[in-house]
Amino acid sequence: MSDVYVMGIDMIKFGRFPDKTVPQLGATAALMALDDAGLTIQDMQALYCGNLGQASAMVGQRILQEIGQTGIGVVNCANACATGATAFREAWMSIKAGVNDVVLAVGVEQMGKGLLGGGGGAAGIPKEGLLGSGTMPAVFAEAGMEHSRNYGTTFEQFAKVSVKNHHHSTLNPKAMYQIETPLETVMNAEMISYPNTKLMCSVNVDGAAAAVLVSEKKAKELGMARAVRVKASILTSDPYSDRDLVMPDVNAVTRRAVKEAYEMAGIGPDDISLVELHDCFATAEILHYENLGLCKDGEAGRMIDEGEVALGGRIPVNVSGGLLSKGHPLGATGIANIYEVSTHLRGEADKRQVEGARFGMTHVIGLGSACGIHILEKVA
C-alpha cells in the first residue's frame, strides 16, 4: 500500500462570517489548499467534505459549484466534532486502497453563538436542569471532575490550560483571538459550569480548512520538499464502559485510538514533537495528556504546572491556540489541526514554530462518541 502525503493544506482565519455561506467558506479553504499544492480542482479525483450543521444538504457538491463542477465523486460526512478528521481519513483511505492518487478533503462549519448540547428528548417536558445538565460545558466539567476525584486536580490547574492556549494564540494570526488571559482573568471570568469558566470553553466560530492528499507516486512527481507523510490515521467509537451512556467516556475512546495510532506509525509518545488535541473545554485537555500517553496517569496536573506542554516545553500542546482561542468550527476543526501540525513539520510556523519538529499528532473527539487521531511526519 502506498504511503499517503499531504501535498497542500491551508485554513481560513477563523472568525464570524454571517455574510458568507457554508459552501463559500469551504470553497475559499479548498482553493487555498489547491494553491498550496500547486494543483487545480481539475486535478482532483474525489472530494471528501466534512460539515455538521448542513449534513443533509450536499455541502461538498455545493463547494464544487463554487470552484469547478468536474463531476468527481463527493462524499459528505458528519461525525460530531470528529467530522473534519473523518473526512480527511476517508480521503486517506481512498489512496491507501489504491482507488485514487490525488484527492481533496474539506472541513467547514458556520456556528451560532451560545451553548451546545442539551435539548434532550422531544417527548414530555424539557429535562435540562431537571435531570442534571446535557450542556457541553457541564458534560466536560463532569469529565474533568473525574480527574479531580482521582488525582486531586484543581480548578486552578484546569484554568492554567486556558492561560497557555490563549497565550499560544497570540502567536497565531489565523486564530479567532490573539489575547493574553492571565490566570486571575480566566478564573474570575463568568462561571458557566464549574469548573469551566467562560474563558475555559471553546469559541464558537465560523471556519474552514482543506487538504490535498496524494499517493507516493504522485508525491514524487510533484516534489517532496514540502510534503508531509501521514504515518497513522485512526478512528474509533466509544467502547463499552460502565458509565459511558450516562457520562460520555472520552478517555477509553481516545486510549484505544492512540494505541492503534502508535502501532500504525511504529513510534511512541517520546517521538512526538507537538500535539494538537481536543481542548473543547479546559477540563478536557488535562485528561488527554494522559490518554495520549504524553505523561503517566496522574501526572497531567504537574504537566500544566511545570509548563511541559507550553511552547518551548517538553511536548508543546495546542500551540495554535487550540479550540479555546483559535476557535472550534466543528466540521473544520479536524483538518485545521492537521494544518497546524503540518505547518510546524514544514518549518513554516513563524513565531510559534516548534523547533526540530519531526512527528506531530492531531486528536479530536466527537461526543457520542468518536475519536480521530492522525500522526504526521516531516519528509524533507
Added chain:
Amino acid sequence: MSEQAKDEGPLPVVPWLKGAGTNDPYLEGQKCGCGAIFLGERNNCSSCGARDQLKPTRLSNKGKLYVYSIVHRSFPGIEVPYISAIVDLDGGGTVKGNLINVEPDPAKIQFDMPVDVVFDDALGRKDKDGNSYISYFFQPAA
C-alpha cells in the same frame, strides 16, 4: 389520550421511573447476565452483545456521588444554579440528575458522599397537554 393521562395522575419524567402514581416510585434498570445495567428498555446488551437477555431490575434508592458540575449558565428559561450529578447506585446502575438540598458550592460537595434518590414533582414543568410529571432527584443521605 391526555384526558386519560390526567386521570392517572402525574406521568414519569422518563419511562424507567416506575410507580409514578403510587407511594412507592422507583428507578428500573435492565440487567444483562454479564452484569451490565442499562436505563430504559432495550433488546440487546452493548457490553457483551447478548440478545434478549435483559431483565428488569429495581434499582436502589441509595447511592454515592461520583462526579458533578455546578451549572451557572444553561438554556434560556432554565433556572440556575443547579448541581448536575452523576451517582453510582448501590448494587449497580449509574444515573444522572439534579443534586438538591446542598449549597451549589464546591466546598460543600464531596465525592463519594452518600445520597438518597427521592421523588417529587418535576419543578412544576408541564407538557403541552397540561400533564404534571414526577421526577427523581438526589439529596444528601438522611
